[in-house]
Amino acid sequence: MTAPDGTGRYNHFENGSIYWTPNTGAHAVAGAIREKWADLGWEQSSLGYPITDELTISLHTAGVVRFNKFQSGAIRISPTGNVNVISEVWTRIPIQAFLLRDDNGSNAAEIDGSQVIKWIDYANKVFAPGKIRFTFNPDKDCETLDSTELNQRDLPWAKKDKANEIAAGYPGKIVVFFRAMAAGNGYSWGPEEGIKFVAMPGFTVTSVCGHQNLGQFAHDLGHYLGLPHTFPGKSDFSAVSEARDWLKSNGHFDGDGFGDTPEDPGRVITGQCGPTPATVMFEGRLYAPPRTNVMSYYSDLKADFDKSPLVQILSPQQFDRVYEVLKIRKLM
Ligand SMILES: [Zn+2]
Structure with a gap:
């Protein structure tokens, strides 16, 4: 059969379909991948034509990921059967940073715009395999906020409502409060907990095993995007x-x-x-x-x-959860 674009050719069989174009060659698409591709509109979807037959990647512990690559992305089945569309298009998520100080301008969080960038750069390496990129312009996306009330360790618990209210003013961004406090206690959690922001300590106070904890922001963005710890x-x-x-x-x-x-x-x-x-x-x-x-x-x-x-990693199933939460949080 000739595809509606007049160029491609295809045949549907009982257990799969074969699609051909002069540029992509002939490739078979079957099973749950074919179902998903059909839902999206076959070759007229944003994915275009298949450029491979079904391929597999073996994960060290958890079984096998199966996927077809298409002209503009891939459809992947996780070892537990989750079907995901991997777009070649990057999801860009702007960060809005609040550098907290007390009401009188003292007791500032131990961080500046260039240090926020260091944390974001590292987070971008961790999230890059999922085509997720956090963006931040220190001149536009970074504000100093004088609030003794919020500049506290217990911001994510006791001051949650006020912090949520501020975060609600920045739709389409992830709002992060950096507060003046000792190391540790970066905090966020998935949307089911009603937390609409990330709370962080300053940059210079965080260390682990004698080194600056460059992974802490990526970790807490992970929480914001619905990921629990690997430990209970x-x-x-x-x-x-x-x-x-x-x-x-x-x-x-x-x-x-x-x-x-x-x-x-x-x-x-x-x-x-x-x-x-x-x-x-x-x-x-x-x-x-x-x-x-x-x-x-x-x-x-x-x-x-x-x-x-x-660079630290996220697993395919962790990325599946992140994509779900990006949609729930209206960031994707
Ligand atoms: Zn944590």
């Missing part, structure tokens, strides 16, 4: 006994429910700063925690942030 809970276990109790009552260390991130027993069991063993035995079971995952608390990469080109 909103913070890591603080004692081995806590981890043991958790395991007794839950039977696993799966913090995020994603099949392609391995169980994570947390730093208290495995140690945080590298070099550390890839696996650890705990209560008679062997764990291979996701040491390079940005939603973990491990520092194997963090220890080398300033020297190493290595």
Whole structure:
């Protein structure tokens, strides 16, 4: 059959379709990938014609990802059967930064526009495999805000309503409050928690294993975009006994429910700063925690942030969740 564009040719079979053009050659599309492509409008969709037959990538722990590439993207099936359209078009998400100070202009967050850029640059490396890019212009997207009320550690809890109100004034952007406080306590969570912003400490106060924590903003953007920790809970276990109790009552260390991130027993069991063993035995079971995952608390990469080109990662299922939340948050 001739396609409506007059150039392509195709044949539908019981278990798949073959599409041909002089530029792309003939390629078969089948199963759930074909269903999704049909939903989108076949070759008239933004994806265009297939440029490969079905291909596979084997993930180290979680099975196989199957996909067809098209002229302008790909359709992918995760090991658990999620079907996703991967566009060649990048999703750009502007960041709006508030650098907090107290009412009288004192007690400023320990960060400036160029340091916000360092954190965003790193986050962009982490999110690049998902074609997601955060944008930030320090002259236009960065404001100093004098508010003793908001410039507090408990901003994400006690001052949530006021922070949400400010964030609501910036639709289409991710609003980030940088506050004056000691290291740690970057905070955000998925849309179901009613948090419409990211709360961060300053740049210079954050360190991990003796190095600036360049991954912290990427981690908290991950939370904002719906990703839980790889270990169970909103913070890591603080004692081995806590981890043991958790395991007794839950039977696993799966913090995020994603099949392609391995169980994570947390730093208290495995140690945080590298070099550390890839696996650890705990209560008679062997764990291979996701040491390079940005939603973990491990520092194997963090220890080398300033020297190493290595970048923390997100798994395909984590990206699937991020795409869902980008739509819920009207950022995509
Ligand atoms: Zn976290």
